[in-house]
Amino acid sequence: MPELISGEAFSALFREFDSSAWRWEAQGTYNQPDEVEPWQRWRDGVPVLQDLDWLRPWLDEIQAATESGKVFQRVRMLTEPLTEYLRWQMEVTPANLAAGEEIWLLTQAAASRLGLPEHDFWIFDRMKVAVLHYGAQGLIGAEIVTEPATVARYEQWRKIACVEAVSYEDFVKT
Template sequence: MMAELPPFAELLAGCERSAVHLEMRDWYDVPSERFEAWKCGHREDPADRSQWWSEFHQTIADAVKRGVQVKRARVVSEPITDYIRFEYDVTFSNLAVGEQVRWLPRRRASDVCLPGNDFWCFDDRLVRFHHFSGAGAHLEDEMVSDPAVAKLCATAFEMVWERAIPHSDYRPV
């Protein structure tokens, strides 16, 4: 059994320079009222924060205000899945709080060595891996402070980031 991990907000609050998130799955089967509403045809109004603002958004906005660079890169298969289309449609909320987001079509990542799991890397020193089932259900998170693992993740993220397409320029297939 894994030890209890610090909440994400606590990890980000302790961050001084950077927090990067690499997402590599095409489907996440996690409970989401936003996704369910989106599947039924609801589209959020970026100007109406009451539709989408959450504690997560506040946490990111607070970190960015302190000077932390928050970046998210998504490696995606094309044509994209419904879940990735949903993520694309709601990425305005990530951008609104100061996150930088880029997309990398999986076919352009073939020669990049990637860790086996999605992760957040904080200040290039602490990694929080996300473990999912094959069907996309979140199983658990794991914290790793091994400098070699942190370097591997930071390097992989930067390789993806350099190749990835900024959200404003990416047109999903």
């Protein structure tokens, strides 16, 4: 297992980048402990956008960063059919957009056809990659990659995903 960072060291990545943070999100379900209760409330019929206290610190961080000129973007791979988790996330997405994050969507079939990876990662300033490692209880940590050839491979995947993905707004119109 490679060396992983987590906790404050991982959180610091989102405060220390200079201009751009981009994520490839490829899992149909994430078992994040902080999402268990809000996801259950959604299952119980509580409207997502009226129940965002659990997400507020992240939304505030995105808003502060984007207001200072930084860019937060992600492409989310969608399973076919959508998992229950992804249906919930699709309802959460407008809050991320309102905070300034840009979110695009790509079907699992398209991701597979394009040779995109099955693991999640963040690219910071096109110079540092955080490869995310998950376990049964959610995120274990991130492997930090700065070796130029490896970062270039991740950058290529980013470019491919961005060309093929559809904006959240366009997706929900169809």
